[in-house]
Amino acid sequence: MTAELARALFFIIWGAGLAVWTLSLRHCLSFLRLDDDFEEMWGDGRPGRSDPGLVKGEADVSVSPGVLQEELARRLPAALGSTFVLQHKREGLELTNALPPAWRQVGWSNVRRVLVAMRSIGVSRGQVAYELDLRPLRRRLGRIGLVVVLAAGLPTLLLVGGLIWFLVIPSTVPAVRWQVLQTLQVSHALWPPFLVTSRLAANVREARTSLHALIDAAGGAAGG
Numbered sequence: 001m002t003a004e005l006a007r008a009l010f011f012i013i014w015g016a017g018l019a020v021w022t023l024s025l026r027h028c029l030s031f032l033r034l035d036d037d038f039e040e041m042w043g044d045g046r047p048g049r050s051d052p053g054l055v056k057g058e059a060d061v062s063v064s065p066g067v068l069q070e071e072l073a074r075r076l077p078a079a080l081g082s083t084f085v086l087q088h089k090r091e092g093l094e095l096t097n098a099l100p101p102a103w104r105q106v107g108w109s110n111v112r113r114v115l116v117a118m119r120s121i122g123v124s125r126g127q128v129a130y131e132l133d134l135r136p137l138r139r140r141l142g143r144i145g146l147v148v149v150l151a152a153g154l155p156t157l158l159l160v161g162g163l164i165w166f167l168v169i170p171s172t173v174p175a176v177r178w179q180v181l182q183t184l185q186v187s188h189a190l191w192p193p194f195l196v197t198s199r200l201a202a203n204v205r206e207a208r209t210s211l212h213a214l215i216d217a218a219g220g221a222a223g224g
Contacts, residue, residue, distance in 0.1 A: 009180050009181070010161075010164055010165065014157075014164075017183070017186040018157065020190045021154065021157055024194060025150075028145035028197065029142070031145065052138065052200060052204065053134045053200070054131060054132070054134070055130075056131045058130075059215050059216070060128075061127070061128060061218075062124065063124060063125075063219050064124055065118035065119055065120050068126055071221055072116060072214070075214055075217065075221075076116070079210070079214055080097075080108045091117040091118065092117035092118050093114075096113050096114075100136065108207065110207075111132050111133065111134055111137075112133040112135065114130065114132055115130060115132075117130070130215075134203055137199075141196055149193050152192065153190055156185075156188070157189070160186050161186070164179070164180055164183050
């Protein structure tokens with residue numbers, strides 16, 4: 001391999017690594033830029049906002065809102081756990097978690113607050129809107145990912161790049177210059193931040209599925 005080709009390959013591979021590192025940095029920082037306001041349930045923008053830490057949805061039930069609210073007030077605290085404090089609101093229920101998120105787990109322990117609102121849409125028919133607040137988990141994952149980006153990704157990018165640039169490319173032995181392909185090793189330090197932040201999506205799926213199951217069970221029990 002010629003020195004010119006080695007330099008070209010280095011710039012392509014290392015430049016791609018730098019681009020991925022920049023993307024991971026922006027991705028983790030976006031997890032930290034959050035609005036602390038908890039949106040009203042029935043707003044003009046329903047079903048909601050783009051913040052992945054706020055999970056919103058709706059479900060129709062064949063039971064009146066009042067009866068369903070009583071059944072959910074009984075079932076939700078038992079399902080969510082003793083760390084959640086139940087409050088009755090004008091349109092529904094609010095449950096607040098007293099403990100910080102446990103990011104290594106998937107489940108209700110990572111939900112800060114649950115809002116469930118109910119309204120009538122016909123005779124013995126109701127509509128449930130819910131909002132789950134996982135923003136504390138989102139912030140924590142963003143901080144962990146940021147540490148990985150700065151403490152692992154950047155040093156690896158600089159160290160590998162420096163070794164290849166100063167030791168491999170200037171070599172007078174063409175076979176040694178083929179080691180420029182070792183620049184690809186920087187990829188091992190670039191994907192972990194995305195793995196960390198993917199925990200949010202897993203928790204969102206779990207919380208949404210669990211809440212829908214609770215709503216369906218409560219509607220069936222109240223209607224029966």
